[in-house]
Amino acid sequence: MINQSDIDAFEFYNKADLTLTEYQNKAATTAIYPASVQILYPTLGLAGEAGEVANKVKKIVRDSKLDREGIASELGDCLWYIAAICRDLNLNMGEIASDNLTKLAERKRKNTLQGNGDNR
């Protein structure tokens, strides 16, 4: 008989098929920090994790060795903090991703992918 543990395991091993909205909802179950530090805590965490990504990339330069799995893990940490910031601001990651792709496609259409400024 299939029980909840089996369902949880199935969902865990099918994690590659998560939508961003599904990921955000699941990430929220482990986003445990005081309400008084909402937004601030995950933003600082994101900055730290982005630094960890940069550090692993730095080691490619230093050691000529790529830690692909390590970088993937740190990117996952970044993703979790992004999900937490979105939760704290009542933003939907799926909508943000879609809006971002729309913005970049428009910049490509206008041949303004390169350059500066948010409103190109």
Ligand SMILES: [Mg+2]
């Ligand atoms: Mg990390």
